[in-house]
Amino acid sequence: MPTEILMPALSPTMEEGKLSKWVKQVGDKVSSGDVxxxxxxxxxxxxxxxxxxxxxxxILVEEGTEGVKVNTPIAVLLAEGEDESAIGSAKAEPAPAPxxxxxxxxAPAPxxxxxxxxxxxxxxxxxxxEVPEVPAGTDFVPTTxxxxxxxxxxxxxxxxxxxxxxxxxxxxxxxAYKITQGLLQEFGDRRVIDxxxxxxxxxxxGVGAAFAGLRPIVEFMTFNFAxxxxxxxxxxxxxxxxxxxxxxxxxIVFRGPNGAAARVGAQHSHDYAAWYSQVPGLKVVMPYSxxxxxxxLKAAIxxxxxxxxxxxxxxxxxxxxxxxxxxxxxxxxxxxxxRKGKDVTIVSFGIGMTYAIKAxxxxxxxxxxxxxxxxxxxxxxxxxxxxTSVKKTGRCVTVEEGFPQSxxxxxxxxxxxxxxxxxxxxxxxxxxxxxxxMPYAANLEKLALPNVAEVIEAVKAVTYRT
Amino acid sequence: MAERATAPKRGRSRASASDPxxxxxxxxxxxxxxxxxxxxxxxxxxxxxRRFEEKAGQLYGMGMIGGFCHLYIGQEAVVVGxxxxxxxxxxxxxxxxxxxxxxxxxxMDPKGVMxxxxxxxxxxxxxxxxxxxxxxxxxxxxxxxxxxGAQVPLGTGLAFANRYRGNDNVSxxxxxxxxxxxxxxxxxxxxxxxxxxxxxxVIENNKYAMGTSxxxxxxxxxxxxxxxxxxxxxxxxxxxxxxxxxxxxxxxxTWCREGKGPYIxxxxxxxxxxxxxxxxxxxxxxxxxxxxxxxxDPIEQVxxxxxxxxxxxxxxxxxxxxxxxxxVAEASDFATVxxxxxxxxxWTDILK
Numbered sequence: 001m002p003t004e005i006l007m008p009a010l011s012p013t014m015e016e017g018k019l020s021k022w023v024k025q026v027g028d029k030v031s032s033g034d035v036x037x038x039x040x041x042x043x044x045x046x047x048x049x050x051x052x053x054x055x056x057x058x059i060l061v062e063e064g065t066e067g068v069k070v071n072t073p074i075a076v077l078l079a080e081g082e083d084e085s086a087i088g089s090a091k092a093e094p095a096p097a098p099x100x101x102x103x104x105x106x107a108p109a110p111x112x113x114x115x116x117x118x119x120x121x122x123x124x125x126x127x128x129x130e131v132p133e134v135p136a137g138t139d140f141v142p143t144t145x146x147x148x149x150x151x152x153x154x155x156x157x158x159x160x161x162x163x164x165x166x167x168x169x170x171x172x173x174x175x176a177y178k179i180t181q182g183l184l185q186e187f188g189d190r191r192v193i194d195x196x197x198x199x200x201x202x203x204x205x206g207v208g209a210a211f212a213g214l215r216p217i218v219e220f221m222t223f224n225f226a227x228x229x230x231x232x233x234x235x236x237x238x239x240x241x242x243x244x245x246x247x248x249x250x251x252i253v254f255r256g257p258n259g260a261a262a263r264v265g266a267q268h269s270h271d272y273a274a275w276y277s278q279v280p281g282l283k284v285v286m287p288y289s290x291x292x293x294x295x296x297l298k299a300a301i302x303x304x305x306x307x308x309x310x311x312x313x314x315x316x317x318x319x320x321x322x323x324x325x326x327x328x329x330x331x332x333x334x335x336x337x338x339r340k341g342k343d344v345t346i347v348s349f350g351i352g353m354t355y356a357i358k359a360x361x362x363x364x365x366x367x368x369x370x371x372x373x374x375x376x377x378x379x380x381x382x383x384x385x386x387x388t389s390v391k392k393t394g395r396c397v398t399v400e401e402g403f404p405q406s407x408x409x410x411x412x413x414x415x416x417x418x419x420x421x422x423x424x425x426x427x428x429x430x431x432x433x434x435x436x437x438m439p440y441a442a443n444l445e446k447l448a449l450p451n452v453a454e455v456i457e458a459v460k461a462v463t464y465r466t
Numbered sequence: 467m468a469e470r471a472t473a474p475k476r477g478r479s480r481a482s483a484s485d486p487x488x489x490x491x492x493x494x495x496x497x498x499x500x501x502x503x504x505x506x507x508x509x510x511x512x513x514x515x516r517r518f519e520e521k522a523g524q525l526y527g528m529g530m531i532g533g534f535c536h537l538y539i540g541q542e543a544v545v546v547g548x549x550x551x552x553x554x555x556x557x558x559x560x561x562x563x564x565x566x567x568x569x570x571x572x573x574m575d576p577k578g579v580m581x582x583x584x585x586x587x588x589x590x591x592x593x594x595x596x597x598x599x600x601x602x603x604x605x606x607x608x609x610x611x612x613x614x615g616a617q618v619p620l621g622t623g624l625a626f627a628n629r630y631r632g633n634d635n636v637s638x639x640x641x642x643x644x645x646x647x648x649x650x651x652x653x654x655x656x657x658x659x660x661x662x663x664x665x666x667x668v669i670e671n672n673k674y675a676m677g678t679s680x681x682x683x684x685x686x687x688x689x690x691x692x693x694x695x696x697x698x699x700x701x702x703x704x705x706x707x708x709x710x711x712x713x714x715x716x717x718x719x720t721w722c723r724e725g726k727g728p729y730i731x732x733x734x735x736x737x738x739x740x741x742x743x744x745x746x747x748x749x750x751x752x753x754x755x756x757x758x759x760x761x762x763d764p765i766e767q768v769x770x771x772x773x774x775x776x777x778x779x780x781x782x783x784x785x786x787x788x789x790x791x792x793x794v795a796e797a798s799d800f801a802t803v804x805x806x807x808x809x810x811x812x813w814t815d816i817l818k
Contacts, residue, residue: 008527011744012534032520033539033738033759044746051524071528121809164630190630196660201619201653208623211608212558214630235613236620243599245592246815248608280816304818 002086003052004073005036007061010046017041018066019074028056030077037063037074054079058087134328140321148290148322149179149255149311152297153217155327157187160215163301166193166202167219167256176221177257177316203229203254207236207306210252215301220256223272223310229254237306238281253300255309258286259351259401262314263445266437271402273350276308277378277411283332284379286310288353290320292376295330303332310378312351335382337389341371344459345389347412348399349375352450355431356399359455368463378408386412387419394425395462399455404432426462431455496703498712502777504550508708509768510786511549512542515567516765517794518576519739522566522583526743530802531583535597538567540738543764544670545571547711548638551719558628560608560621561640563598564670564737568640572605576793580801588804592811615648617641618667622654625665625728636722637665644675646689652696655728659696664722666715667693669732670705676741677749689732698728705733706762736762 007017018040024030030050037048057078061068068074076087143151157163164187169176171184171194184192195202199220206216220226226233237250259271276284283305287293293311300307322328338353339360348356353374360370371389375382390396396416398409409430416428434448460466500508519537526535538545541564549571552559561568569579574590582589582600590600598612608624611617621639628635645651646669658665669689673680680687690700699721704710711733718729736758740747747755772778 006528008524009529010527012532014744032517043744044748046744046746048527049520049523051520118809121812124813196653196656198653198656200650201622201657204616204619204650205623205626205654205657208560208608208620208625209627209630210623211620212624212627214627231613231616232619236611236616240599240601240609241818242815243591243595244601244609244815245590245594246818247591247603248601249818283817 001089002057002079002082003054003077005048005050005075005077007039007068007070007072007074008048009070010039010041011043014041014070016067016069019061019063019068020045022059022063023047024050024056026056026059030054030056039068050077052077052079057082057084134323134325139324141324142319143290143294143322144317144319145287145290145293145311146177146179146181146316148294148320149297150181150183152294153180153301154183154186156298156301157183157191160301162213163215163217164191164193165217165219166195166206168195168197168221170194170219175219177313179311179316180219199225199229200232204232204236206252207232207250210237210250210306211240211248213251215251217253217255217301220254222261222268222313223256223258224268224270226254226256226272233276233282233306233308234279238279241305242281249304250306251304253297253303253307253309255297255300256311257313257316258310259312260433260438260445260449263440263442264438265440269438271400271433272308273310273378273400274402274407274411276310277381277408278406279379281306282379283307283377284310285332285377286350287376288315288348288350288374290318291322291328292330292336292374294322295328296332296376298327298329299332302329307332310350315351330376333377333380333382335385336374336376337385338372338374339370341369341393343369343393344395344397344463345371345373345386345393346397346399346455346459347373347375347386347409349378349408350401352399352401355450355452355455358452359399359459362452362456363459366460366465368459368465370459375408381411381415383415383419386415390416390420391423394423395459396424396428397431397455397458397462398428399431399450401433401449404430404435407432426464429458429462431458496713497707497709498547498716500709500712502775504712505768505772505775505777506786508543508546508550509765509772509783510790511546511571512708512765512768513787513790514576514793515542515546515570517790518570518580518797519566521794521798522580523739523743525580525584525798525801531597532585533596534563535583535743536564536741537739537743538564538737540758540764541670541672541705541733541735542567543708543711544668544705544733544735545640547708548666548668548715550712551715552636552638555604555606556635557719558606558608558621558624558635558637559640560617560624560637561610562614562617562642562645563610563612564642565598565600565610569600569602569605569607569610572602572607574600574602574605574607576797577800580797581804584801584804585806586801586804587807587811588800592815593807594811594815615641615645615650618645618648618651619654621667622658622663622665622728625658625663625722626661628664629661634723634725635664636719637663638668639665640668640670642675643669643671643673643680643684643689644678646671646692647675647684651692655693655696655698658728659693659698662725662727664725665728666718666722667698667728667730669730670735671732672735672737674737674741674749677745677747679749690730693728693730698730700730700732702732702734705735706758706764707767708764
């Protein structure tokens, strides 16, 4: 049967073009790959190559014709042994399918699959798991965040031989911030791996190892340096499960100190919580206390998804009570009410909690009873915990060290507007790092960071106290 | 070290910046001696890739395939020759966005590949990945990556996993002459050699990084030398001759399986089509393309050998062509009638 040659689309946006020239004429034999015509679009002149073998039987669109719609038959190709008389029966090969796919048999309504009318299905909700109670009578051990992180890694490495840690100075040096202290001695250099100072390369290597089923913990000396690796964190780690239709997971933890330390200048002080929290396919954890650091890092290592685990250099040395339990694992995605209160909700996370807690203590002396929510996980965010609290207090202040625009606080505000607007007695206020690169000078750095007084001021403003 | 430097046999051909067609002279002593079966296997697989890609180009022209579509036509001998030395389903393969040929060579189902191109639910990624993003755990094909050069550290990580587990599997990371200038490639070379990772870096030098010819983008156009400062052995290979590719693949695979570390193969090849479907390829002459097609076509070379050796008649080859066309037609039919993914798939596979 003769084959119709159709006007091809040569770019994702092309709808029509000019058939500028016929290179082959009626009667010419063509084989696949031969240039048969040239067409012009607004962008370029392109050659049309034959796909099938045969003889040009008829030209349907003369050269020089403008505005030829894509998929219009432009010529008829005769197969071996056919002559012109067969042209009437020409069939486009393969038959051009309608732009919208045939209806899936299971579609509830016929309109559902039509592209323009298709409704976005509701996003499925997943309730965060319940926090496991620390059993009554459990001992608590004063532990630094640094030790808690180390213990979490060591416990998970004992539990699962596929877990390994890699990064700059994690082995022989015992960790640039001593988070991996003792791991080399216990697990050897097969599983505790010093890398060259090449974040882009070793982050990508870690993702590849995770694709192959290992469970890498990739330590960045600071998340500032992970900027060189961010392509692999986002494009390779976060998106592959989706792009593979669920085939290829990436069980990896990217961890290290994030945000400002002290007097290290703009390039070493960036808080990336908001950046990573924007990316579907990632989980983003940012603990404050040592107990949360331990329980959440263990959860992150076991998680089948890529987890960005944001620590803080200033918190490393702080001591908290950590339950003495063989296997203390906390659920990712669940906020913790750090302090119960009725007058105002302060939402914070990571080092932001230090301002929130001090402010709440001072506010108590002024007769303002603040509830503090420690988000602990930025993504998935425990929005219900925030909403429940705001419905109770009617007022909210967010506290973070990151920049204001499109920050985590901005997201919290939007969620409250959407889910608790009618309960608000005052506009929600954000306390953030100032909208400037981090200065070096001690006085300026102090000004650039949030402080307790700012939190107190904001709380007084939303509670209409003077 | 001295032994290392002399161990790999170097191909005879030499890249010429000014005349890409001069780059693929036969390297006669390095040719694999193909059995009849191997000649047929190579012919059939290369033909399948070519016909598949021609069909993909046609479906793109009909608007059935969206976005970007990078065809592998002309480069078929590279993946087919490499794959002949690999253990399917054990050795890992990873590549960039010009990936259809790699998937077919790995043994992936043409129907699933084509249906992914058309964005249908029967595609390898349920229609959610597209031309540049397909994977098969079963065949150990790890994509399909759209960011130039990203597959190089990823493939190095696959090799790391092999070493970690103590098996002798090999990871093959394909990338182009354009990607070869990326920094992450050298970060990977360094770690691969430092840790003796079993990874073969196959640089598919098709002479053009999109529209920029090799000599306009690369200070060192002999890509086999790109690992020299890390002491990674490299060879230039006639990537248009599947026997040369297989011979080089054999050496590289053996090197890696023996735990000697990474290996670089520069495949001197050529793509007949533009960078993507919407590239009119005005940066090179028609004569250049035509010369490659007439003098160096990888499929034609095997076809002639099959005929001249008496192993096949024209009719035998026509029969293979018919079979291959039927497979491609079946894939194309499936890819045009298979439904699009269900709307609920929008929200699946984001997290495990």
